[in-house]
Amino acid sequence: MDKVIEIKELYKVYTETAIPVKAINGINLEFKSGEFTAIVGPSGCGKTTLLNLIGGLDKPSEGIILIDGVDITDFSMSKLTDLRLWNIGFVFQAYNLIPVLTAKENVEFIMQLQKKPKKEREERALELLNAVGLADRIDVRPGKLSGGQQQRVAVARALASKPKFILADEPTANLDSKSTATLLQIMQELNEKENITFIFSTHDKRVVDKAKRVITLDDGVVVSDELGELKV
Amino acid sequence: MILNIAWKNIWRSKLRSSVVIFAIAIGLLAGVFSSALMIGMLMQRVDTAISNEVSSLQLHNADFMENNEVTKTISNSNALISEISKDPDVRAVSKRITVESMVNSGHGPLGVMIKGVVPENEKRVSKIYKYIADSSGSFFNSKGRNPIVIGSKLAEKLKVHLRSKIQIDIVTKQGLPTSAIFRVAGIFKTDNSMFDEMTAFVKFDDLQELIEFDEDESHEIAILTKNIMLTDSLQQRIMNKYTNYIINDGAILRTENLSLKPYILSFLKSIKSSKSYNYKSFVGLLDKNIKEDDEDSKQEILKSCETGLNAMSWKKLTPDLELTTQYMDLMLFIYVGIILLALGFGIVNTMLMVVLERTKELGMLMAIGMNRSRVYSMVMLETVLLSLVGGIVGLLLSYIAVTYFGNKGINLGDFGEGLNSIGYSSLVFPALDFASYVKVVIMVIFTGIFAALYPAWKAISLNPSEAIRTE
Ligand SMILES: Nc1ncnc2c1ncn2[C@@H]1O[C@H](COP(=O)(O)OP(=O)(O)O)[C@@H](O)[C@H]1O
Ligand SMILES: [Mg+2]
Numbered sequence: 227m228d229k230v231i232e233i234k235e236l237y238k239v240y241t242e243t244a245i246p247v248k249a250i251n252g253i254n255l256e257f258k259s260g261e262f263t264a265i266v267g268p269s270g271c272g273k274t275t276l277l278n279l280i281g282g283l284d285k286p287s288e289g290i291i292l293i294d295g296v297d298i299t300d301f302s303m304s305k306l307t308d309l310r311l312w313n314i315g316f317v318f319q320a321y322n323l324i325p326v327l328t329a330k331e332n333v334e335f336i337m338q339l340q341k342k343p344k345k346e347r348e349e350r351a352l353e354l355l356n357a358v359g360l361a362d363r364i365d366v367r368p369g370k371l372s373g374g375q376q377q378r379v380a381v382a383r384a385l386a387s388k389p390k391f392i393l394a395d396e397p398t399a400n401l402d403s404k405s406t407a408t409l410l411q412i413m414q415e416l417n418e419k420e421n422i423t424f425i426f427s428t429h430d431k432r433v434v435d436k437a438k439r440v441i442t443l444d445d446g447v448v449v450s451d452e453l454g455e456l457k458v
Numbered sequence: 459m460i461l462n463i464a465w466k467n468i469w470r471s472k473l474r475s476s477v478v479i480f481a482i483a484i485g486l487l488a489g490v491f492s493s494a495l496m497i498g499m500l501m502q503r504v505d506t507a508i509s510n511e512v513s514s515l516q517l518h519n520a521d522f523m524e525n526n527e528v529t530k531t532i533s534n535s536n537a538l539i540s541e542i543s544k545d546p547d548v549r550a551v552s553k554r555i556t557v558e559s560m561v562n563s564g565h566g567p568l569g570v571m572i573k574g575v576v577p578e579n580e581k582r583v584s585k586i587y588k589y590i591a592d593s594s595g596s597f598f599n600s601k602g603r604n605p606i607v608i609g610s611k612l613a614e615k616l617k618v619h620l621r622s623k624i625q626i627d628i629v630t631k632q633g634l635p636t637s638a639i640f641r642v643a644g645i646f647k648t649d650n651s652m653f654d655e656m657t658a659f660v661k662f663d664d665l666q667e668l669i670e671f672d673e674d675e676s677h678e679i680a681i682l683t684k685n686i687m688l689t690d691s692l693q694q695r696i697m698n699k700y701t702n703y704i705i706n707d708g709a710i711l712r713t714e715n716l717s718l719k720p721y722i723l724s725f726l727k728s729i730k731s732s733k734s735y736n737y738k739s740f741v742g743l744l745d746k747n748i749k750e751d752d753e754d755s756k757q758e759i760l761k762s763c764e765t766g767l768n769a770m771s772w773k774k775l776t777p778d779l780e781l782t783t784q785y786m787d788l789m790l791f792i793y794v795g796i797i798l799l800a801l802g803f804g805i806v807n808t809m810l811m812v813v814l815e816r817t818k819e820l821g822m823l824m825a826i827g828m829n830r831s832r833v834y835s836m837v838m839l840e841t842v843l844l845s846l847v848g849g850i851v852g853l854l855l856s857y858i859a860v861t862y863f864g865n866k867g868i869n870l871g872d873f874g875e876g877l878n879s880i881g882y883s884s885l886v887f888p889a890l891d892f893a894s895y896v897k898v899v900i901m902v903i904f905t906g907i908f909a910a911l912y913p914a915w916k917a918i919s920l921n922p923s924e925a926i927r928t929e
Contacts, residue, residue, distance in 0.1 A: 281825070310825065321822050
């Protein structure tokens with residue numbers, strides 16, 4: 227399988243604070259296409275920082291990040307924006323959706339940014355919302371959806387741009403156990419059937435159990451990187 | 459898409475947006491309506507001034523203009539009138555003798571401008587006869603020797619009534635003092651109390667006899683054009699035909715008092731002769747030899763070299779009005795501009811709150827791939843749309859108010875008495891043309907754009923990774 231992401235000697239130091247914080251302290255990692263990987267570790271260990279660096283939302287202090295073999299660390303702001311739009315799907319812990327748009331419009335929105343034709347947008351939005359089990363909620367605004375449903379719309383939105391991989395930072399942190407299970411099941415199915423690459427952070431044991439690969443961070447370094455039992 | 463989101467975003471905080479919209483609407487209503495009130499007042503003033511006092515165009519002997527000398531008459535009035543009456547743009551023509559006099563009734567004497575008029579013709583160029591109440595006589599309808607129609611203020615000061623006798627003292631053409639007794643046949647009361655105090659009308663023939671003019675002599679020919687727009691072109695035609703320009707010794711002497719630039723003076727001296735130019739060719743000559751930025755000098759020279767007939771439009775006859783009509787636009791601009799400036803700060807404040815409130819959402823949008831120019835235009839559009847909604851509501855209210863009071867009029871009551879004394883009516887009909895509404899809409903859009911600059915800049919300076927983390 228192809229290496230989609232390569233990280234070499236990565237450091238991130240936050241210097242805006244009184245005492246500089248070494249959030250990422252020398253990380254080397256590779257991610258392949260089709261992975262279903264959990265990044266785990268206690269709060270403050272650097273999960274969000276790592277995902278933000280991979281996603282081009284932030285710049286490392288040192289080291290390089292290759293996406294499809296291209297170093298993105300010296301990309302300009304606008305080049306990074308384009309990279310995110312075309313290559314990376316994002317699911318955040320909360321505030322994923324535009325409140326004034328319906329579920330379908332939210333999924334379409336990212337394709338509108340990509341200037342996709344209307345017909346293609348609508349078809350794909352319906353198809354994806356169907357895949358995340360929300361075919362009957364397409365014209366509902368986020369405010370009228372449950373937390374779990376909102377996260378499923380966010381997954382559909384992340385997929386809509388046909389990204390190389392999806393980064394999800396604690397996507398289940400605000401969900402009850404039933405919604406968590408549903409979301410994980412949908413993500414697993416997408417991974418297995420459509421070969422969608424997911425990299426997600428969590429500190430929920432039940433979520434970790436579903437991952438094919440588990441990377442454990444502590445104090446900005448990788449303390450373990452193991453392949454879990456494959457549940458086919 | 460961005461437009462759609464921007465529009466929907468406005469209604470996320472209904473209360474806050476409504477307050478802004480309401481503020482803009484009320485502000486504009488105040489600004490637009492008060493402009494309309496001022497403009498309505500001015501237009502009424504221009505209109506009444508033209509139809510009551512000055513008419514569209516007045517012809518005089520060019521020399522009369524200098525110091526209203528009694529002897530400087532238009533010597534061929536009747537032929538001139540029949541000639542001008544043929545012009546298709548002319549509605550009515552009337553000749554006048556105007557002379558300063560002292561009037562006395564036992565009270566007085568008072569200085570008054572006496573106008574000798576031909577009643578039938580005068581009624582067609584000026585509406586003064588309409589300002590005589592039924593109980594106050596008429597504009598020369600009754601029979602009887604030496605009738606005079608005076609203003610109410612004058613009547614008050616002279617303590618005279620209808621049919622009272624007044625003595626009038628003037629100087630004849632030959633320079634001899636003379637006097638006659640006139641009997642009050644009508645008392646008019648206009649909105650302009652100064653005019654009412656200073657003006658009296660007598661019959662042309664009566665005054666002509668008293669002042670010892672020839673039958674064909676008059677001081678003034680008043681012309682009313684079919685509409686106000688036709689005035690300038692008629693003036694040009696008349697001047698081309700009847701006004702001459704001569705640069706003789708007298709003219710050079712007069713121009714030397716004007717403090718003209720040296721090159722202009724020497725140019726004038728160089729073309730000194732007894733040759734007479736018509737208006738067109740003289741203006742052409744001046745245009746060719748005098749630089750464009752010396753336009754004022756040109757006007758002065760024209761005045762100094764003029765002979766024959768002088769034609770003056772209402773714009774020159776009431777220069778204050780001409781000036782104020784020019785400033786109508788500016789007035790709207792200033793009134794509405796100041797109000798929008800104040801409202802603009804409120805809009806900036808509101809949009810800053812919006813950006814602050816939506817930090818996480820904006821961060822998310824930038825994170826998933828919305829570039830800065832789209833984020834910028836989203837905030838910009840939201841601001842402009844918000845302003846525009848307020849603007850349209852405000853203009854709608856203004857339109858309703860201006861139309862309603864434009865038909866009904868607003869009585870300025872006690873305040874109106876002060877207005878009368880400077881020639882304005884106390885019943886005001888606000889008026890505003892369509893173009894002005896369009897101008898206000900454009901001003902509102904620009905206010906929105908300017909008010910959006912800072913909040914939109916704030917929005918794009920967010921760092922997406924930090925914006926998402928914000929608690
Ligand atoms: N913008 C920032 N400025 C300073 N320190 C930060 C900033 N963001 C994160 N940190 C610090 O970096 C460390 C890693 O944070 P984070 O990546 O959010 O961890 P996690 O997502 O695993 O909880 C923490 O100590 C956190 O306080
Ligand atoms: Mg985190």
